[in-house]
Amino acid sequence: MTAAVEFSRVSRHFGPTHAPVKAVDGVDLTIAEGSFFAMLGPSGSGKTTCLRLISGFEKPTGGTIRIFGQDVGDIPPNRRNVNTVFQDYALFPHMNVRDNVGYGLMVKGVDRRTRDTRAEEMLALVKLEGYGDRKPAQLSGGQRQRVALARALVNEPKVLLLDEPLGALDLKLREAMQDELKALQSRLGITFVFVTHDQGEALSMADSLAVFNEGKIAQIGTPADVYARPRTRFVADFVGSSNVLPPEVTRAFGGPPKWASLRPEMLRVTAADGVALAGTVTGLRYLGAGSRVTVALNGTEVAALLPAGQPVPEPGATVGLAFDPAALHVMEGEG
């Protein structure tokens, strides 16, 4: 399989050379053709800058970017067969929906009739038949997002970039769009690269993902891999908010004296007598599908996820903790 996008030692520094702001710092990255790739990270971690480096709105200060094997260092955005769904959708307010969708074809000199037909096809693809004559201002947020998607896809891009595509939608719509985007991607077979700060979204949608932290990639892998085996403390905490155990606590939990992660759903709360690990309940948060119990022991706080229906301990009570030793993941990386 060819790489759709390849970063080698790519950096994007802003500001003066003696004290640069390293938005992206020496990133190596390979995105396989036809994959659904997520760039996950908190704000300011460099994920959006990476997306803009692919589209060409940012120029790297170091390293090379290849799109389908071709070095794009010298290629302006309009010649890259890569399209973006912008975070604010960036629909043209003075054009109706049909002209918005047909815009990419219009600037390539496609005649009006072909372009209108193609625009209608794309609107049907995103389930917006009959909306062609409306202005973007007359659409809801979810509909605008679909128009933005249709406008990008009409160009048959080699790579589709999505910048926080679901950020502005409410929860119900977001979940529906997640399924739709996923279905659309597997139907069209286009490489999708999407940026998000929502780890749930990244885990549920992506084939593989890169976790960004401070301009560097903390870990790349499949969602299951990254979730089960976080490489660093940052990844463990950011993806699924795991319990991050310092070396001495790990040893108390029966592991080697190293940093480790233990998923809250892997912990069981038991009676306090006759177990190796016992502590005091310090917090309790009701989550609907279960409860999150915080237990203080060995000078640290550990969170456990209780499925709904199980008895919930009182704050201040002494409880025991049990887990499958295989669930304790020892991390190799630092930071």
Added chain:
Amino acid sequence: MTSPTPAILPERGLADRLTALFWRHPRVLLAVLLTPPLLWLGVVYLGSLAALLLQSFYSIDEFSGLVKQEFTLKTYAELFRAQNLDIIIRTLLMSAAVTIGCALIAFPIAYYAARFARGKWKGIFYLGVMLPLWSSYLVKVYAWKLILAKEGIITWAAEGVGLSMILNAILAIPGIGGNSLSTSLLGTFIVFVYVWLPYMILPMQASLERVPTSMLEASADLGASRAQTFRTVILPLAMPGVIAGSIFTFSLTMGDYIIPQIVGTSARFIGLAVYQLQGTAGNIPLAAAFAVVPIVIMVIYLMIAKRKGAFDAL
């Protein structure tokens, strides 16, 4: 608790009473705010406009020179006499040329200010654009007369770099040329463009500022060249600002009667014609009819602009 806070705070006098009044009746505040300007606009402005319109339907008695206060279209018919039509067409062409000239010069400046200028540079931009408005308009026009005069700095500079030939060739163009720049219609044009430029830059800059960067990126992302982005995205979105600016430059040029008197030929413009008709000639009806012309032209201009979709982005 020693002193419990009340659920309802006591009223603290007039300011609180007024706040309560405006809260209970939001329209009262609107009425208070709008009445003075509406009185001013309605009575003083629209009233005088109506008086003007009324005057233009009177005529002047050719023997006594007195105004006959009866309804007639005779005065309007006079506008179509060759010499008057000449004035109208000349003014229209000059206003159009000045507007286009201002738009061409203003656009790059406004674009720079809206897209790139930040912080200190934005302040410098505003200062630079508005500074000329601080000094008297007459001083500026007389300064230009000296700059454009035959013994002026432009002629001198052209001689210095050996471009006199070109200057003379330009001045030899019939219609816009003349003895020197300060006595040619080209000179009038240059001064008009200079004087009205800020009125074009500021609304243009305001409208360009409202075009989000992501819109330009989206256009490039979809394959548009810079020229295509300009034509299909920037210009249509900036159009309300361009139109607003052009209303200023167009109507200010149409009504001005000072610049053509100081810089230019003896050819008359509408403003000058109105000034002379109501002053020396005492022909108020014809002056009023002339004054109606710019209003009619502006209305037609705005109707065309609206039909062309210039306000779609508003």
